[in-house]
Each structure stands twice: as structure tokens, then as C-alpha cells.
Amino acid sequence: MSRFIISSHSPNEEGNVVRVTPESAGWEYVGFEVYALTKGQTLRKETIDQEACLVLLKGKANIHTRHERWENIGLRMDVFEKIPPYSVYVPSNDVYEVQALTDLELAVCLAPGKGTYPARLIPPSEVGVEMRGAGNIERRIHNILPESKPADSLLVVEVFTPEGNWSSYPPHKHDQHNLPHESYLEETYYHQINPDHGFMVQRVYTDDRSIDETMVVKNGDVVLVPKGYHPVSAPPGYEGYYLNVMAGPVRTWKFRNDPDHEWVMESKLAAKQK
Numbered sequence: 001m002s003r004f005i006i007s008s009h010s011p012n013e014e015g016n017v018v019r020v021t022p023e024s025a026g027w028e029y030v031g032f033e034v035y036a037l038t039k040g041q042t043l044r045k046e047t048i049d050q051e052a053c054l055v056l057l058k059g060k061a062n063i064h065t066r067h068e069r070w071e072n073i074g075l076r077m078d079v080f081e082k083i084p085p086y087s088v089y090v091p092s093n094d095v096y097e098v099q100a101l102t103d104l105e106l107a108v109c110l111a112p113g114k115g116t117y118p119a120r121l122i123p124p125s126e127v128g129v130e131m132r133g134a135g136n137i138e139r140r141i142h143n144i145l146p147e148s149k150p151a152d153s154l155l156v157v158e159v160f161t162p163e164g165n166w167s168s169y170p171p172h173k174h175d176q177h178n179l180p181h182e183s184y185l186e187e188t189y190y191h192q193i194n195p196d197h198g199f200m201v202q203r204v205y206t207d208d209r210s211i212d213e214t215m216v217v218k219n220g221d222v223v224l225v226p227k228g229y230h231p232v233s234a235p236p237g238y239e240g241y242y243l244n245v246m247a248g249p250v251r252t253w254k255f256r257n258d259p260d261h262e263w264v265m266e267s268k269l270a271a272k273q274k
């Protein structure tokens, strides 16, 4: 098993099925958790020194923070409905309580917080939707918490890769603090697959090939991307979903394509124009 794959497990007593901390990942910024809560179950956490983006992957909930409450939020009952999710942004030094109104799958995206912004609801209407690429590198993007929306560190996005297509392609990286050309962002991929017995292929590799791992990813796996390029491929018959969390010293997404392969994007876009 690759050192970059963290597999989900059955829910523990608080419903947690996977947890990545900066310490467990061996990096500084990104944390990530997924909870599978049954109807009526409650999860309560303090954010302390981290900001959080609570993404309702599927199901409905009441969510309260220290000063705010949102009742009966949630729309999709499966990520592959491909409708943008409800999310809640919670700053550091706050607390959140999630009451599951249905069986609920909740992603908790974490990064260092300074308490700059108040807790807020991010409804589906505020999630930017775009189709990126063309042909067999076209994919659907839901920009849940992009750098155009306020947060201290977090960037959160979800991606749908059609069967037989590639995403995060041409391969790109963001592992150098070299603005304005490139930003240093740690990244997690939380994968789901439809149908769920399928697999995805993800490669993580660096220019010097000091890292070069090609992984078979199962439903519910988290892939850590500490550095390097990180393309994803969906085999025929299997649609891929992943939720990305990114964070680093500066909250901006400036990536560099692998120069060997960046011609592919222009080629596919040109072919689409014909």
C-alpha cells in the first residue's frame, strides 16, 4: 500500500471514518476528516486554532456554531447527483455541532485559522460550477471555497471525472513557494467511485522522480499530495469524485503544469473548437 494512501475504516463511536492531521501527514497545514453519522447522531467539535469547512457530502443536518444556527440544510443524497453541496465555514476559536437529520456523510476540511471571518453558510447557489478541459480530459468542477471567497487558509473544491477521462490533467503541481509563479499548497484527495466497487488510478510524481508512485485508489480512500504532479484517471465504466483540500503559507492557487504534457490541454481545446 502506498504511503500516500489513507484508507477509510468503519465508523468509530463518533462516526469518524478517516482522519488526516498535519502530524499524521508529515506536513504543516492541511487536515481532513470524514464522518458517517446515522440519523439522530450528533457531532460536536471545537475548532481551536484551525478553521473548518464542513461539506455535507450527502444527507441533511442542523448545524450550529457559537453564534449561528442553520436548520435542515443539505440537498443531495449521493455525491454523484452532481449538484453542489451545502457547506458551513467555521472559523478558529469557535465550536460546531452537527445534528444528522438523515444518515449523513460529512467532510471536515481543516487548515490553520486566525479567526478573521465569522461562521457562514455556503449554500449550493454560491458554489461556482465549471467544466474544465475538453474531450477525454473534460471534468466538472464545483468551487466550494475558492480563493475568491473569504477564509484564512482553506481552499476546497470537488471534481467529477467522467468514466474513461482524466482529471487534474495535464499534470500540475503547487509545491514551491515562488509567487507569483507558483504557490506551496499541501493537498488531500478524498475519492468516491461510482459504482463503488471500482477503482481510480492516481499518480504522484516529482520532476526529479524522487517521488513517483502510481496508485490504485478505492472508494473512500484519501490520497496525500505533499508535493509533485498528481493526475487522476477514471477507467471505462467508473465515474470518479474527489474532494480536494488545499492550504499553505499563502492562500492562492498558482500551479505549474508538467512542461512535457501541458500541450495536451491546448490540443484538446483546439479539437473541441473544430
Ligand SMILES: O=C[C@H](O)[C@@H](O)[C@H](O)CC(=O)O
Residues within 6 Å of the ligand: 132, 139, 157, 159, 167, 168, 169, 174, 187, 230, 244, 255
Ligand atoms: O490543484 C488542484 C487539484 O489538483 C484539483 O482540484 C484539480 O485542479 C482538478 C482538475 O483540474 O481536474
